[in-house]
Amino acid sequence: MAITDELAQLREQTLARIAEADTSAALESVRVAVLGKAGTLTGYLRGMGKVAKEERAVVGKTVNEVRNVVEEALEARKKKLAAAEMEAAIDASAVDVTLPGRAQQMGTRHLINAITDEVSETFLGLGYTVVHGPEVETDYYNFEALNAPKDHPSRSMQDTFYVRDLSGEASSVRGESDVLLRTQTSGVQVHVMEDQKPPIYIIAPGKVYRRDVADPSHLPQFTQIEGLVIDKGISFGDLKGTLDYFCKQMFGPDRKTRFRAHYFPFTEPSAEADVSCGVCGGTGHLHDGERCRMCKGTGWLEILGCGMVDPNVLTMSGIDPEEYSGFAFGVGVERVACLKYNVPDLRMLLEGDMRFLRQF
Ligand code: DAH
Numbered sequence: 001m002a003i004t005d006e007l008a009q010l011r012e013q014t015l016a017r018i019a020e021a022d023t024s025a026a027l028e029s030v031r032v033a034v035l036g037k038a039g040t041l042t043g044y045l046r047g048m049g050k051v052a053k054e055e056r057a058v059v060g061k062t063v064n065e066v067r068n069v070v071e072e073a074l075e076a077r078k079k080k081l082a083a084a085e086m087e088a089a090i091d092a093s094a095v096d097v098t099l100p101g102r103a104q105q106m107g108t109r110h111l112i113n114a115i116t117d118e119v120s121e122t123f124l125g126l127g128y129t130v131v132h133g134p135e136v137e138t139d140y141y142n143f144e145a146l147n148a149p150k151d152h153p154s155r156s157m158q159d160t161f162y163v164r165d166l167s168g169e170a171s172s173v174r175g176e177s178d179v180l181l182r183t184q185t186s187g188v189q190v191h192v193m194e195d196q197k198p199p200i201y202i203i204a205p206g207k208v209y210r211r212d213v214a215d216p217s218h219l220p221q222f223t224q225i226e227g228l229v230i231d232k233g234i235s236f237g238d239l240k241g242t243l244d245y246f247c248k249q250m251f252g253p254d255r256k257t258r259f260r261a262h263y264f265p266f267t268e269p270s271a272e273a274d275v276s277c278g279v280c281g282g283t284g285h286l287h288d289g290e291r292c293r294m295c296k297g298t299g300w301l302e303i304l305g306c307g308m309v310d311p312n313v314l315t316m317s318g319i320d321p322e323e324y325s326g327f328a329f330g331v332g333v334e335r336v337a338c339l340k341y342n343v344p345d346l347r348m349l350l351e352g353d354m355r356f357l358r359q360f
Contacts, residue, residue: 007063015070018112189266202228222332231325275303277300278339279293
């Protein structure tokens with residue numbers, strides 16, 4: 001075959017391979033095979049010296065033509081492939097902005113905190129101030145200054161966690177320690193009366209501790225909100241009006257309150273307040289006549305302790321009972337939460353079960 005025919009054949013083959021190359025890498029290997037150092041066309045260029053003189057001009061021209069055509073075809077194909085590859089890369093890294101976002105799990109306020117805030121807000125609205133007292137308390141503030149006699153049952157080891165100092169001498173023998181985890185927030189009353197002159201209108205929310213085994217109606221740690229009002233001419237009527245308002249705010253305007261005589265060492269007279277049962281509407285039985293289990297058929301739910309501050313307590317804290325009188329109350333937050341939302345077991349509040357907690 002004449003060299004020019006060989007070159008024409010090489011040209012066609014090369015153009016076909018260029019057209020077939022579907023990646024930049026495949027195209028590059030075609031270029032190397034034809035135009036590289038050991039390439040087929042390069043071979044013809046190098047071999048020009050061996051071509052017969054009379055053919056040299058024609059063959060040289062043909063080789064150059066083929067090289068130009070191949071180079072042009074390579075260049076055009078290269079651009080095309082680069083554009084396609086760029087497009088594919090963009091497609092591959094594309095973000096679908098229409099995909100729905102991943103839902104973030106929102107935390108919720110714990111029911112105990114929510115109720116504490118709700119009670120606080122009710123009293124803030126009445127002009128009260130929120131104060132806090134220490135959880136580790138002395139016997140004086142938790143019992144003595146609250147008129148709890150030395151033999152009062154609430155002081156027994158059965159009820160109180162005593163704190164022992166283990167660092168030095170056994171200064172505190174079992175049950176005789178002066179330091180304890182407060183069993184009630186009532187001690188804050190004493191701190192406030194020592195620090196502030198009347199008029200006093202405060203509430204004091206906080207944790208309290210008792211040596212109880214957790215069961216549906218007891219927790220070894222729970223939350224109380226203490227209230228204290230000291231002013232001139234404060235009567236039991238003020239106490240009733242205030243707590244009735246509080247119950248209606250907390251449980252709804254249809255709920256009734258009643259006060260039953262009770263005993264607390266630091267108030268005289270003392271009472272327990274009940275709110276009418278929300279499950280049976282205060283009737284004690286359900287529509288089908290069945291006894292209401294929430295209030296055990298009584299129609300009432302006990303919600304707090306209260307009373308007129310005992311003159312002894314005022315005197316011990318430096319307030320003249322001839323000039324001032326006052327009332328106090330203590331309410332259990334977990335109990336209010338359970339009554340408000342018909343939760344049958346106090347322990348459910350502390351189990352951290354998200355299915356329960358998310359309901360509020
Ligand atoms: N400290 C009482 C208790 O834990 C509750 C209480 C009753 C508080 C009467 C008061 C009150 O302020 O006046 O059972």
